[in-house]
Amino acid sequence: MQEQPENWEPRIIAFLCSWCSYAGADLAGVSRCQYPPNIRVIKLPCSGRANPFYIIKSLQQGCDGVLISGCHPGECHYSSGNYYARRRFAIMKRLLEYIGVEEGRVHFSWVSASEGEKFAKVVSEVTEAVRKLGPARRLVKNEFESGATI
Amino acid sequence: MDLQAQVRQAARKLLDDKQVDVVIGYEAADEPLRTTPCFIRDSQEVDRLVWNPFCEHNLAGYLQGRQDKAAVVAKGCDSRAIVVLINESQVQRDNITVIGVPCGGIVERKKIYRHLQGADIREAVLEGDVITVKGPGFSAELKVEDFLAECCKFCSHRNPVLFDIKIGEDVPEVDSKEQYHEVARLEGSSSEERWEFFKKELSKCVRCYACREACPLCYCKQCFTDQSLPAWVGKTDDISDTMAFHIMRAYHTTGRCVDCGNCERACPNDVQIRLLTKKIEKDVKELFGSEAGLEIGEKTSMMVYKENDPQDFIK
Amino acid sequence: MKTIAKNKMSALLDALIKKYQVFAPVQQDDLVVDFNAIRSGAEAYLEYNNSNEPVKKMFFPQSETLFTYTQGGSTETPELQPKQPRVIFGVRPCDTRSLALMDKVFDGPDFQDPYYLEKRKNTTIFTLACNNPRNNCFCSSLGYGPFFQKDTDVFMVDLGEKYLLEPITAAGTKIVKGLPGLEDAREKELSRRKALEKEAAGKITKKVDLKNLPEKLSGIFDHPVWDEIHEKCIGCGVCTYFCPTCHCFDIVDETRDDQGRRVRVWDSCMYPSFTQEASGHNPRETGKERMRQRLMHKFKYFVDNYDEVACVGCGRCMNNCPVGSDLVQVIEKINNLKREDVYE
Numbered sequence: 098m099q100e101q102p103e104n105w106e107p108r109i110i111a112f113l114c115s116w117c118s119y120a121g122a123d124l125a126g127v128s129r130c131q132y133p134p135n136i137r138v139i140k141l142p143c144s145g146r147a148n149p150f151y152i153i154k155s156l157q158q159g160c161d162g163v164l165i166s167g168c169h170p171g172e173c174h175y176s177s178g179n180y181y182a183r184r185r186f187a188i189m190k191r192l193l194e195y196i197g198v199e200e201g202r203v204h205f206s207w208v209s210a211s212e213g214e215k216f217a218k219v220v221s222e223v224t225e226a227v228r229k230l231g232p233a234r235r236l237v238k239n240e241f242e243s244g245a246t247i
Numbered sequence: 248m249d250l251q252a253q254v255r256q257a258a259r260k261l262l263d264d265k266q267v268d269v270v271i272g273y274e275a276a277d278e279p280l281r282t283t284p285c286f287i288r289d290s291q292e293v294d295r296l297v298w299n300p301f302c303e304h305n306l307a308g309y310l311q312g313r314q315d316k317a318a319v320v321a322k323g324c325d326s327r328a329i330v331v332l333i334n335e336s337q338v339q340r341d342n343i344t345v346i347g348v349p350c351g352g353i354v355e356r357k358k359i360y361r362h363l364q365g366a367d368i369r370e371a372v373l374e375g376d377v378i379t380v381k382g383p384g385f386s387a388e389l390k391v392e393d394f395l396a397e398c399c400k401f402c403s404h405r406n407p408v409l410f411d412i413k414i415g416e417d418v419p420e421v422d423s424k425e426q427y428h429e430v431a432r433l434e435g436s437s438s439e440e441r442w443e444f445f446k447k448e449l450s451k452c453v454r455c456y457a458c459r460e461a462c463p464l465c466y467c468k469q470c471f472t473d474q475s476l477p478a479w480v481g482k483t484d485d486i487s488d489t490m491a492f493h494i495m496r497a498y499h500t501t502g503r504c505v506d507c508g509n510c511e512r513a514c515p516n517d518v519q520i521r522l523l524t525k526k527i528e529k530d531v532k533e534l535f536g537s538e539a540g541l542e543i544g545e546k547t548s549m550m551v552y553k554e555n556d557p558q559d560f561i562k
Numbered sequence: 563m564k565t566i567a568k569n570k571m572s573a574l575l576d577a578l579i580k581k582y583q584v585f586a587p588v589q590q591d592d593l594v595v596d597f598n599a600i601r602s603g604a605e606a607y608l609e610y611n612n613s614n615e616p617v618k619k620m621f622f623p624q625s626e627t628l629f630t631y632t633q634g635g636s637t638e639t640p641e642l643q644p645k646q647p648r649v650i651f652g653v654r655p656c657d658t659r660s661l662a663l664m665d666k667v668f669d670g671p672d673f674q675d676p677y678y679l680e681k682r683k684n685t686t687i688f689t690l691a692c693n694n695p696r697n698n699c700f701c702s703s704l705g706y707g708p709f710f711q712k713d714t715d716v717f718m719v720d721l722g723e724k725y726l727l728e729p730i731t732a733a734g735t736k737i738v739k740g741l742p743g744l745e746d747a748r749e750k751e752l753s754r755r756k757a758l759e760k761e762a763a764g765k766i767t768k769k770v771d772l773k774n775l776p777e778k779l780s781g782i783f784d785h786p787v788w789d790e791i792h793e794k795c796i797g798c799g800v801c802t803y804f805c806p807t808c809h810c811f812d813i814v815d816e817t818r819d820d821q822g823r824r825v826r827v828w829d830s831c832m833y834p835s836f837t838q839e840a841s842g843h844n845p846r847e848t849g850k851e852r853m854r855q856r857l858m859h860k861f862k863y864f865v866d867n868y869d870e871v872a873c874v875g876c877g878r879c880m881n882n883c884p885v886g887s888d889l890v891q892v893i894e895k896i897n898n899l900k901r902e903d904v905y906e
Contacts (some may be wrong), residue, residue: 150471150479153491158818170554178901180552183561184535186551187440188501190560191530192523195434196494197442206562219562235442238487240823242814276699276886283670283886284794304885308796361592365611367696369767383694383765451590453615453624453803456833460798461884473835482814483625513884516614516798517594 104148107227108217111136111154111220114144114179117168117209123214128159132217135145136164141221142168144159145178156236162202162227166219168209184219248307250348251298252556253414254320257346261318262290267344268315271277273302280356280369284309299373299412305507306370309336312558318411319343322350324398325405327540328463333454333502334545337466343383347410349494351417352392354378357517359394363387379383398508398521401426426506429522445490451516454482458520459496461513464503471495497523502531504546505540511540525551536550563746564858565724570743574739575603577742578649582686584650585620587613597650608652610721611696612876616806617657618664620650621681628677628813633820642680649737652690652718655710656701656874660806662713667809677826686737688727690716693762698769698877700890706874708762711864719755726755743799770890771897772861778896779862783854787899791892794885799830801879801887802856809870810836811820831856857892 112120119140125132141147144167165186173179186205194200204226206219221232248256248370258270274285276294281300287293297322307328312542321329326347333337358382360366365502370381395415405414429513456472459465471479473491480490480495488555497520511521531537534557535548566574578584579601585607588598595610597617634665661682668678685744691772692699692887701707711717715734719726729735730780738744764886802808812829815822829836837846846852873889880888 113841150495151362153494154479157487158493177552180556181325181549183556183558184549186464187534187557187560188500188527188530192494192527194438195430195441195526196445196490196523197438199438203562204562207558220560225426235469236483236487236490238481240481241482241821276889277891278880278886281886283888286790286793309794357593365593367611367694369697453801453828455803455830457798457884458802460796468853469835478816482812482817483816483825484827485625509884513800515804515882516592 101126102232107135107161107224107232109136109164109220109227110160111138111142112141112147112151113138113168113208114146114167115140115142116165116174117172118144118206118216120210121166121208121212121216122209125216126210126213127213128173128213129219130213130219132220133238135224136220137228138247143173143175143178144173145173145180146156147182147186149185152189152193153236156159156202159233161230161233162204163225164204164206164219164223165216166206166208166216169209173210197232200231202207250415252347254298254348255293255296257412257414258287258296258318259290261344262287262293262329263414264493266316267406270296270318270320270346271306271309272296272320272346273298273304273306274518279368280359288411298348300352300395301356301373303355303396303465303508303512305440305461305509308466308509309462309465311466312466313338313342316346317446318346320346320348321410322348322353322504323402323404323408323451324404325463325474326349326409327404327505328507330409330540330543330545331547333462333543334547335464335503340543341507344408344411346411346412346414347407348414349416350399350402351405351418352395352402353400354391354394355396355512357551358396359389362389362394371397378419396508397429398506398511400426402435404541406488413443426524430526430529433522433526445522446486448519448522449490449493450486452484452493452516454489454492455515456486457513457515458510458518461509462500463507463509464498464500464505472500480557493520493523497527500524500549501527502535502537503539504528563752564727564744565721565747565751566727566741566743566745567724570899571608571725572606572738574741574743575600575606575651578737579650581605581647582649583644583646584649584751585653587881590614597653598873602735606651608690610652612658612692612878613692613802616804616895617650618660618806618809618875620659620666620685621650621678622664622676622809622811625825626677628824628826630821630823633822635820642676644681644684648681649683649688651688653687653714654691654692654876655706655708655714656699656855656876657806658687658689658694658714659701659706659710659712659874660702660876663807663864663868663870663872663874664809665869678856682871686715686733687713688716688718691719691759691762693720693758695762696877698768698880699766699875700770700877701765701875702766703768703770703772704871704873704875707759707764709759719758721758724834726751750822751867763785763823766879767870768890770893775871775893775897776862778899779858782896782899785899787895788850788854791857791895794830795853795887796827796851796885797834797849797852798884799832800884802830802832802884803828804878804882805880806874806876807860831859861893 167179269286275280276283401423406417537548668675717728814894
């Protein structure tokens with residue numbers, strides 16, 4: 098368990114597909130579901146648009162956790178975007194954990210437009226998982242601390 | 248007729264009959280324990296071609312983007328790379344003639360140097376399956392099978408899967424069950440241990456991109472490393488960027504890598520990058536049941552999907 | 563001239579470590595030795611062949627921050643390194659020579675690079691002669707040789723049981739004064755040095771004639787020989803990164819929010835993007851033009867500009883080339899071009 102600075106709150110970036118997950122998040126809002134305010138949402142047209150490299154770049158730039166959420170398989174607004182995404186994420190998640198990014202930093206979910214409660218539940222789970230791990234340090238790029246490489 | 252003579256004979260016929268403009272194969276290098284790629288255009292020169300356990304390079308990389316008709320000497324892994332290139336429309340099947348050779352495994356030079364503690368080898372003579380190396384004040388006899396490259400020891404396809412001309416008879420395939428043993432060992436260690444290991448290993452990287460250029464399947468006109476809008480990864484040897492580069496490059500080989508070992512062999516700093524590509528290869532097999540480069544017309548695993556693909560990791 | 567017993571060398575290094583940041587060859591793994599900062603003399607491994615990476619990286623690192631900036635704020639140049647004077651101990655003559663060639667570029671009459679120069683003037687070099695040149699070494703063809711002792715501050719020779727130390731510059735004399743364990747060199751040790759020099763020269767089997775190369779190169783720009791030479795090259799750039807004299811670099815900006823830094827990083831003329839222009843045009847479109855450029859730069863243009871060949875004969879390009887491209891063979895091929903094929 099990493100030491101946690103005082104008053105540290107996890108910063109989690111959430112890539113949500115606009116047709117299902119983003120709408121689900123919206124529903125959570127209007128339904129006044131309570132969930133931790135730690136996510137920053139980026140809306141994508143489809144989970145298939147999420148380049149797996151977004152995960153790496155997020156971790157490099159200091160995000161403590163990453164969530165990517167899309168439509169349930171079979172319900173993709175673009176028919177098959179989430180099917181491709183599913184394969185990509187399966188490989189990338191395993192690869193990142195293999196190289197040593199802690200399990201629990203990167204999460205994926207299927208949340209439909211009607212699943213406001215599920216969205217709130219997913220975000221709570223993800224936030225708690227990331228909070229347990231502490232601030233992300235492993236892939237973080239510290240370019241302004243590094244200088245010449247001698 | 249031994250395999251080398253058969254390769255030469257095939258090349259001679261192809262050039263004499265003007266079926267190809269060039270035969271891409273291996274020739275002896277000045278340095279001991281090495282061969283070097285050669286491009287034969289004159290049938291009088293086919294005796295330059297050699298075939299031995301030092302023929303390490305994957306020559307498939309030379310086929311991409313060619314305008315002429317080429318023949319290429321291809322081992323098992325090389326032929327699989329050619330299949331991937333054809334499936335990805337980088338090579339026209341009709342423009343190439345594959346001279347498929349069965350491969351008993353390639354000698355990894357570094358293993359020999361390691362065994363001899365960095366000795367200055369000046370001469371190496373291969374007879375049968377014994378290499379006699381000589382240098383100032385020493386001489387040693389080494390068996391080829393003791394110094395095979397890691398990717399060859401557990402090779403899953405020693406015989407070419409695609410060929411127009413087949414040289415020799417098939418060699419028996421080896422038991423490749425243990426081919427992921429290095430990956431499995433790492434998977435069995437803790438996240439912390441893996442992080443420390445990969446950080447240390449990848450910090451040896453100086454971002455020369457030899458791995459990228461050596462890979463026959465890295466052929467993008469503009470690599471993601473050279474893009475600045477967006478800048479996927481920085482150009483310095485900052486460890487975070489270096490690790491990101493290797494994760495990204497390995498990821499681009501998903502479902503395509505044939506484990507020819509060209510990348511790791513090209514690395515001047517001995518970075519064990521196959522540990523990443525091999526992990527992906529293992530996962531692709533486990534999750535999607537597919538292997539790269541076995542059938543013409545087959546789409547790679549990232550280009551297709553099944554409705555019941557594994558998703559236990561998705562909430 | 564002084565000598566020191568081999569078993570006292572560690573203590574000598576410890577004495578240097580008290581006053582300087584000392585870099586010495588350190589065994590990285592079974593085959594690789596590279597220069598690292600050492601904290602005790604025992605870490606140095608002087609029985610090595612040559613370092614995997616050339617010593618240029620100590621003066622011209624793979625990446626170096628030139629300055630940092632804040633939007634709406636100031637620009638800050640980092641404190642020029644090194645802060646503490648350095649000693650690089652045990653550099654081979656070829657790498658030592660390479661620094662003199664790099665000086666021509668980074669310390670010229672018109673341009674002086676402060677990042678490079680600060681390191682250069684704060685570093686003392688101890689060169690260790692090569693008793694056992696290896697298969698791909700061809701330094702003698704460049705006019706140097708395994709016992710080349712210019713361009714360094716202190717020249718050392720491994721005599722077997724002892725090392726011979728010869729201060730070459732004033733800085734070398736100063737640094738050697740007061741080092742522990744030194745004795746005056748005796749006549750037989752000086753003869754042993756001469757004998758070892760002769761032996762080492764005899765071990766170099768790779769020889770190439772560079773006398774007429776610059777002139778020849780100027781006549782063969784459009785010659786088809788370049789098609790042959792480049793064909794197996796995969797453009798990986800390892801030859802440039804591991805060449806002690808290659809010094810091409812790129813300058814990039816890295817920004818985050820309102821902060822940024824400008825960094826100099828190694829680049830290679832062998833990469834297609836090296837001459838890629840914003841319009842999309844690339845004057846060196848294929849590997850042929852790039853390889854031609856590299857060879858002409860090293861063996862002709864550098865000669866035109868600085869009267870020296872930009873090569874020290876260390877053989878790293880040949881050792882590390884993934885496809886076994888052999889520079890000496892390439893030069894011989896060019897040398898062997900018949901007069902009538904070469905047009906002025």
